[in-house]
Amino acid sequence: DTGVSQDPRHKITKRGQNVTFRCDPISEHNRLYWYRQTLGQGPEFLTYFQNEAQLEKSRLLSDRFSAERPKGSFSTLEIQRTEQGDSAMYLCAGSGGPDTQYFGPGTRLTVL
Amino acid sequence: GESVGLHLPTLSVQEGDNSIINCAYSNSASDYFIWYKQESGKGPQFIIDIRSNMDKRQGQRVTVLLNKTVKHLSLQIAATQPGDSAVYFCADVRRGNQFYFGTGTSLTVIP
Numbered sequence: 534d535t536g537v538s539q540d541p542r543h544k545i546t547k548r549g550q551n552v553t554f555r556c557d558p559i560s561e562h563n564r565l566y567w568y569r570q571t572l573g574q575g576p577e578f579l580t581y582f583q584n585e586a587q588l589e590k591s592r593l594l595s596d597r598f599s600a601e602r603p604k605g606s607f608s609t610l611e612i613q614r615t616e617q618g619d620s621a622m623y624l625c626a627g628s629g630g631p632d633t634q635y636f637g638p639g640t641r642l643t644v645l
Numbered sequence: 646g647e648s649v650g651l652h653l654p655t656l657s658v659q660e661g662d663n664s665i666i667n668c669a670y671s672n673s674a675s676d677y678f679i680w681y682k683q684e685s686g687k688g689p690q691f692i693i694d695i696r697s698n699m700d701k702r703q704g705q706r707v708t709v710l711l712n713k714t715v716k717h718l719s720l721q722i723a724a725t726q727p728g729d730s731a732v733y734f735c736a737d738v739r740r741g742n743q744f745y746f747g748t749g750t751s752l753t754v755i756p
Contacts, residue, residue, distance in 0.1 A: 568746075573654075574748055574749070575747050575748055577746070578743065581743075583742075588742070589742060624688050633679060633691045633694060634691070636688030636689050637688050638686070639687075639688050
């Protein structure tokens with residue numbers, strides 16, 4: 534157990550609906566990352582926060598995706614107008630420095 | 646484009662044998678490499694890392710080898726156990742905060 538939690542663990546939604554996921558890293562993690570992982574593939578970087586500042590965003594992060602980390606602690610990832618192609622595992626990882634990351638269990642999203 | 650990839654998608658080994666999982670990378674600017682283990686239904690778990698100025702690093706039952714000349718990374722697991730069955734990913738780190746993961750190798754340990 535890395536101490537990083539994600540909620541919900543599973544989400545099933547209909548196409549066109551909005552969804553929001555939450556990640557709670559441990560308090561020492563000033564860095565927070567969001568990834569998307571599809572079956573059989575490695576995690577793909579989406580975005581990165583250092584404290585409350587969003588410093589990096591992947592080109593994979595379309596304008597339907599938005600992430601926040603308002604107080605530099607927990608983070609939310611919102612997907613608006615979901616599409617079937619958004620179905621994936623969404624992973625959050627925390628880090629106290631530039632080296633390794635500690636991943637949460639992920640939120641599995643299914644868009645019908 | 647830039648990529649991190651694995652040579653074999655699946656690997657089966659007998660319990661007690663050594664396992665070797667390979668990874669090729671293409672970005673010579675990568676300054677750090679990490680191996681992760683991912684079990685079904687869980688997030689990736691850190692195993693071992695190596696900096697680009699090193700060529701070998703050992704942990705408990707695991708060794709990572711880095712060959713920068715051919716841009717190749719390997720993970721060696723000694724005395725493989727059933728609990729080692731998982732998908733293994735290599736990741737390279739660029740500019741200290743960009744993590745790029747490969748496709749993964751599924752390791753199955755046969756009792």
